[in-house]
Amino acid sequence: MIKRKRSINSIIHDQLLGYASEEDKKQLQSWLDSSQENRENYDRLMREACLIDRYKQFAQVDEERAWERFQKKHFSIRSARWVKIGRYAAIFLLPIIGFAIWFWTLRLMDSQPVISDEVRIAMIRSEKMGKQKATLVLANGQKMDLKSVPAKPLQDSVEQVPVAQPSVPKTDMNESEEVSVVENNKLSTYDDSEFWMTFEDGTRVHLNYNTTLKYPPHFGTTTRTVYLDGEAYFQVAKDSKRPFRVITANGVVKQYGTTFNVNTHVPGITKVVLVKGSVSVLPNQGGEYKIKPGELAVLQADTQDVQISVVDIEPYIAWNSGRFVFDNCSLESLMNVISRWYNKDIVFESEDTKKIRFTGDIDRYGSIEPILKAIQRVTHLEMEIQGKTIIIKK
Structure with missing residues (x-):
């Protein structure tokens, strides 16, 4: 009897949960090797640092329903289309799979607010x-x-x-x-x-x-x-x-x-x-x-x-759901937020740089280094971290 191959979706499901078989892993590897597009999409999916942990939590409710919703939102084998997240992307790069992993909705009484x-x-x-x-x-x-x-x-x-x-x-x-x-x-x-x-x-x-x-x-x-x-x-x-x-x-x-x-x-x-x-x-x-x-x-x-x-x-209100959104704000205002949230002191070597305007979206729970690099790319300023101090200079 010829054994029917499992779908790639099901294999990735098991891979995320950590119980894919050796045969599943071989089939997945074959699929990855068959197309550069498959490889890029898969790598992009797995790149998010805490993605696997989030999916495990997501799957605790109803594993099959969880996987269907998860893959529908983030992973399409046929079309290989990926959804970029966020209305604001003028300056800062957000993880493609940042905040859009859906968990089930907590059903409360009508009088009580629901957590999104x-x-x-x-x-x-x-x-x-x-x-x-x-x-x-x-x-x-x-x-x-x-x-x-x-x-x-x-x-x-x-x-x-x-x-x-x-x-x-x-x-x-x-x-x-x-x-x-x-x-x-x-x-x-x-x-x-x-x-x-x-x-x-x-x-x-x-x-x-x-x-x-x-x-x-x-x-x-x-x-x-x-x-x-x-x-x-x-x-x-x-x-x-x-x-x-x-x-x-x-x-x-x-x-x-x-x-x-x-x-x-x-x-x-x-x-x-x-x-x-x-x-x-x-x-x-x-x-x-x-x-x-x-x-x-x-x-x-x-x-x-x-x-x-x-x-x-x-x-x-973006801070409530894990983002800092800046709309035409000054570099000085932006760095004041970063100073507080990351417990850093900010030193501007030039007063002119404080007035540079920004529109952008920052991951509130990301590390500080990528944020500073993104600002540097746009402004051509140098941002150097020395202990608890960030020095900004031309």
Whole structure:
């Protein structure tokens, strides 16, 4: 009886999981040798450093369904077509198979936000890179260092931050009483770290680097209020009876259930970008301004003005899913981000080089050397790493 050869797709499936037979390996090698195009496509598929680990996690749910989705997205034997990822590719090269490996969608209650596949991958890569860490000071004064829950198997890998019991009995107090009586926990990230957390109501928050979030041990009966200094991406659980408020030094963001980004890193300015749903922004003095999805609201502390404009939200929220997107920004601004995230000092030997403008997309979890090389190719500048210092010169 003639034994039927297995398909190349099935063999690559077994190869990724580490249990391809010797006969399978020979058939795969024969297929690779038969065409330069086959070889290039296969090498490109295997080049991603953590691709095999990701596929193993991906396949834990339903191996056959996982492989079908995986190969449909990334590998076509017949057409050998490859999809390039990302809208922004003006300057920086991203791995062809960067963030587009699909995991299954976590099905939650309608009132709770869902973690996207892209963000789930970002969580895994961040955890592997050691970027998920923060310091938590509880309302009772206890201090602890936090790290992320290991992102395997692929379940909800968002950290549920420990909470202390409220310092006063829960009663039907009004909103002002809740804010003034209950002591807040304080969660802080470092210059080179980030942190995901989930509140007891199901609201998810992703803190960017150098960010502090204060919040009560338990939300009250009439409101859910937190205090932000830095940048955070909010996915708020729906609750028509308790509005969710983010209080910043320059004003308040208020809504009942939606997705938005708040950034206060620039002194005297709060930027709010709405992804979906609806929110209102309230300066410390003045009325309430509603914004729509795809709009940016900028609150100015000195004038108490609120400027609302339609924007491409990607540069504002890409960090949440593992990318730094720069849209016509200066080299100085770009290097400030790199300085914080990679814990490096930046030295410009010429003031003129700070003003060079960039539009590009950087892998947030990639190593720093390829990023610097990409910048060098475009600018013809020299970037030299000396210990913790990056020296930029003509």
